[in-house]
Amino acid sequence: MARTPSPWYWPERNGWFTILNGSRHPLGEHPADLPPPVKRKGKWVVPSAVATAFHALLAAPKARAPKLPPRADGPTVSEVLDKFLDWALKHKATRTFEWYRDHLQNFLNHLGPEPLPVAALKPFHVVEWADTHAGWSDTYRRGAIVAVQRPFNWAAELGYIPSSPVKGIKKPAARRRESHLTPEGFAELVSHYPAGDPFRDLLEFSWHSGCRPQEAAHVEARHVHPAAECVVLPKEEAKGKRKVRVILLHGPALEIVRRLTVLRPTGKLFLNEDGRAWKRFAIANRFDRLVLAQGIARLKELGIAVDPLPRFDRRKFSDPTALAAARKAHLLAVRDRRKQVLKLAREHGTKIAAYDLRHGFCQRMLESGANHLAVAELMGHSSGRMVAETYSHMNRANAHLKDALKKAAGGDAV
Secondary structure, rough: OOOOOOOEEEEEHOOEEEEEOEHHHHHEEEEOOOOOOEEEEEEEEOHHHHHHHHHHHHHHOOOOOOOOOOOOOOOOOHHHHHHHHHHHHHHOOHHHHHHHHHHHHHHHHHHOOOOEEHHHHOOHHHHHHHHHHOOOOHHHHHHHHHHHHHHHHHHHHEEEEEEOOOOOOOOOOEEEOOOOOOOOHHHHOOOOOOOOOHHHHHHHHHHHHOHHHHHHHEEEEEHEOOOOEEEOHHHOOOHOOOOEEEEEOOOHHHHHHHHHHHHHHOOOEEEEOOOOEEOHHHHHHHHHHHHHHHHHHHHHOOOOOOOOOOOOHHHHOOOOOHHHHHHHHHHHHHHHHHHHHHHHHHHOOOOOOOHHHHHHHHHHHHHOOOHHHHHHHOOOOOOOOHHHHHHHHHOOHHHHHHHHHHOOOOOOOO
């Protein structure tokens, strides 16, 4: 069912937009004489000038995506990126569109408010942008650079620009995550959440089904087939949109799904404490909070501490201007100290990701003697190659491989 178009505010652009016929249309900047935009009951409070522009757009004979305006020096970077996002919104999955949107907006913020012609864009702009994010891993850095390169390759393919100005940037090699949860590690993980906790339900379902994190967050009651004890995601809703995804259920995963389908006969099965569907950033934040809690506990065990700041004493300042400046400086110092504590905590905590549960499922199945082709089918891979490669890379237990070798050698292998 198509979503009813309505105006929405984009903070990074300080402007109002709407999605109509699969394309994004600008409705104008937020009026400077009005308070900042707010939401009421989940909907934007739209200024009258923006509402007028919105209704004029709806009344137009046929609203089309804005074309790149002709310029003597060619289109600007932001114009090409906007045009690409309009295309991605119509032709890519929502998560893919959001991935591009977030990276491209971050890149534009780095370039600054002045429009930069595509002809003036150089590879060093992208490299310097990536260098400002010291916390990015090699894999994430590679993906971010690809996200910026793709729109210009696309624009060159369609003839919007003669060629991409950011081709040939050397990118770090992607590194595969080696971590996976053991049964002991999973038991320790879920012990932090009481039975019935929404996050615990999500963790247990993922652990016992081996599904992808986004698949667990996507499951609805309509996908559940109780008699067959499975979840079926149609081809158009599955990863890659090439084949139907079947998630077989047993034990705790089956019990959780049966309980949640009764509670939520429509909509997403797995909701957070606020009754909202789980997003990937929300899941990552829950793991990050756990890592911080474990890290802070470890710091206390080791006796590592960051010196506390002295309490702010406003009585030392009689001048209001000096008081305001001192208070601001104190708040900055408090923020810096908090960053130091969090950095230390992360260094002493054990990093966990949602995919570690899926890798743990793969590990358990293979170590139990299951054929890698069967494991690939359970995990939703199109072939056994992914399981074989990932398993050989991350697994260190080889007892079942030795057993297979002994059987093949007639029991003579040592």
